Amino acid sequence: MNHTDTSTRDIYNSSAIVTHYARATDLQPAERTILSRLAGDLPRMEMLDIGVGGGRTTRHFAPAVKQYVGVDYSERMIVACRQLFPENGSRRFEVADACDLRGFRDASFDLVLFSFNGIDCIPPQNRTQALREMMRVLRPGAHLVFSAHNSNYLAQHQRRLRPRLSRSPRRMLKLTKRYLTFQIKNRFVSYGPDVTEAFVFDGAERFGVPFVYIRPDEQMRRLRALDLRDVQMFGSDTGAEYDPSEAVTCAEPWAYYVCRKSAP
Numbered sequence: 574m575n576h577t578d579t580s581t582r583d584i585y586n587s588s589a590i591v592t593h594y595a596r597a598t599d600l601q602p603a604e605r606t607i608l609s610r611l612a613g614d615l616p617r618m619e620m621l622d623i624g625v626g627g628g629r630t631t632r633h634f635a636p637a638v639k640q641y642v643g644v645d646y647s648e649r650m651i652v653a654c655r656q657l658f659p660e661n662g663s664r665r666f667e668v669a670d671a672c673d674l675r676g677f678r679d680a681s682f683d684l685v686l687f688s689f690n691g692i693d694c695i696p697p698q699n700r701t702q703a704l705r706e707m708m709r710v711l712r713p714g715a716h717l718v719f720s721a722h723n724s725n726y727l728a729q730h731q732r733r734l735r736p737r738l739s740r741s742p743r744r745m746l747k748l749t750k751r752y753l754t755f756q757i758k759n760r761f762v763s764y765g766p767d768v769t770e771a772f773v774f775d776g777a778e779r780f781g782v783p784f785v786y787i788r789p790d791e792q793m794r795r796l797r798a799l800d801l802r803d804v805q806m807f808g809s810d811t812g813a814e815y816d817p818s819e820a821v822t823c824a825e826p827w828a829y830y831v832c833r834k835s836a837p
């Protein structure tokens with residue numbers, strides 16, 4: 574079965590997008606929180622960094638862990654990573670799809686990361702398959718960390734795209750075009766506090782990629798249903814941990830989830 578959305582993969586293989594991601598260097602607030610919480614265990618960990626892009630997370634995690642493998646289904650992203658971070662005995666990169674990690678043995682990693690909403694590029698019908706693959710390669714008790722767009726944020730996102738008055742007619746035109754593209758591309762999408770999941774062209778990657786947006790309480794429920802335990806959630810902007818009871822109203826643009834594979 575082919576789980577890959579080839580048009581999305583083609584976009585992540587384009588040189589402009591690869592260059593964009595290869596320039597990114599900083600960790601996001603939630604990633605900083607998570608890195609510091611895991612810090613004591615990292616030197617003993619074998620880590621799989623999925624959807625590694627241009628290696629933004631490589632520069633922070635690879636030096637901290639025992640073994641680091643970065644994968645991406647975009648061949649050009651992997652070429653860029655190898656140029657920026659030459660492979661050595663403890664760090665390597667491979668082309669691989671999150672939905673099909675057959676190149677990796679069962680229970681072979683202590684930490685799997687899928688950062689910056691990469692999982693949301695996977696069509697909704699294949700998302701559980703990707704999570705199952707990530708669980709398969711994790712050792713019992715090991716950590717899964719990923720982020721996902723928050724459907725509670727969509728109304729705010731739409732408001733923010735509304736063009737504001739600008740002295741520059743060129744800028745006004747650009748903003749108006751962006752807003753109208755959002756409205757047209759998402760004309761059949763409904764969102765609001767009652768919607769738990771939406772598939773949206775939010776404007777990232779020049780409106781070329783539809784992303785899953787999911788309400789954090791629903792994402793946490795699904796992780797528990799997959800028998801993942803100790804599910805924690807962190808806001809993208811504040812980096813703060815949310816109590817599970819607050820997940821339903823969290824309105825940060827995306828959320829980071831940290832959970833563990835159950836021991837048998």
Ligand SMILES: C[S@@+](CC[C@H](N)C(=O)[O-])C[C@H]1O[C@@H](n2cnc3c(N)ncnc32)[C@H](O)[C@@H]1O
Pocket residue numbers: 582585594597623624625626627628629630644645646647650669670671672687688689690691692694695
């Ligand atoms: C939003 S970018 C984030 C890149 C990088 N993690 C960062 O934080 O800068 C998403 C990345 O996930 C990769 N990706 C998306 N779906 C994937 C899949 N099914 N398997 C592997 N990589 C995937 C894309 O090629 C892209 O490099």
